[in-house]
Amino acid sequence: MLKQRDELKILLIQARDDAPTLSEERAEFVRFGKLNDDQLDAINLFDVPSFDPDIIDGYDALFVGGSSDADVLDLDKFPFITDAERLLVHCFEQNIPVLGSCYGFQLAVEALGGKVERSEEYAELYGSGVIEVISDAGNDPLFHDMPKTFRAVALHKDSATKLPDNVTLLARSEGCPYHAFKVNGKPFYVTQFHSEIDKKDFITRIRRYQARYVDTSEVLEGLVEDAVDMDDVNSIPWKFIDRIVMK
Numbered sequence: 001m002l003k004q005r006d007e008l009k010i011l012l013i014q015a016r017d018d019a020p021t022l023s024e025e026r027a028e029f030v031r032f033g034k035l036n037d038d039q040l041d042a043i044n045l046f047d048v049p050s051f052d053p054d055i056i057d058g059y060d061a062l063f064v065g066g067s068s069d070a071d072v073l074d075l076d077k078f079p080f081i082t083d084a085e086r087l088l089v090h091c092f093e094q095n096i097p098v099l100g101s102c103y104g105f106q107l108a109v110e111a112l113g114g115k116v117e118r119s120e121e122y123a124e125l126y127g128s129g130v131i132e133v134i135s136d137a138g139n140d141p142l143f144h145d146m147p148k149t150f151r152a153v154a155l156h157k158d159s160a161t162k163l164p165d166n167v168t169l170l171a172r173s174e175g176c177p178y179h180a181f182k183v184n185g186k187p188f189y190v191t192q193f194h195s196e197i198d199k200k201d202f203i204t205r206i207r208r209y210q211a212r213y214v215d216t217s218e219v220l221e222g223l224v225e226d227a228v229d230m231d232d233v234n235s236i237p238w239k240f241i242d243r244i245v246m247k
Helices: 019-032 080-094 103-111 199-208 217-226 236-245
Strands: 010-015 040-044 061-067 098-101 115-118 124-133 149-156 158-162 167-173 180-183 188-191
Touching: 010 019, 010 080, 019 040, 019 061, 019 199, 019 236, 061 080, 061 103, 061 236, 080 098, 080 103, 098 103, 098 236, 103 115, 103 158, 103 188, 149 199, 188 236, 199 217
Parallel strands: 010 040, 010 061, 061 098, 098 188
Antiparallel strands: 115 158, 124 149, 124 167, 167 180, 180 188
16 A cells, blocks of 8 residues: 555665764755655764665665765775665665765765766865756656756765766766766666755855865855755755655
């Protein structure tokens, strides 16, 4: 029997080593997923670095958020990467819906056979950038009614340099050729941009992480001044639930 929307349970995997962002990110996925608070359970990889893929048992979907460390793809430094990637492969094999954001995108690329590298060419440190939906997304259930271009938070030094096989690219930007893809025939979507962050939280986040991404206070204030509402991109989490998880 098909579940009602308010009966769904979703697991969020986080990689946050600071409490304010940990709490904010979970609240963002609840808010823009149009979920009740008790529908989203969260596990922080910094607190639970080792787990089996069956951790997803009993859940209807998996969300994977961003990270609080610029080197979070360093396996020697962060051994939790292995189990996080095993979980994504398990979801892929079992047709469990996945929506990954930023770090979730990078984990999925590596887990499914692509390549992520520290790339000055593809890095994006300008905050809320312009994302372009490509023509292949025209019939996609999640992206077909997105505007051709939209603003979204894009802050990353590591980037995909090779996508996995059997995926469809959905979005790109001028500086980064791989911004969103779906796995063909699977309920599996990931975005390098943050679909869950709005203007208010972006400004809070960029101030908190200023030392990592911004050279001067003048640059910081320029990013804050340039920030815009991101209603289009913030629709992706709830559309994912309605159109992919509830399908």
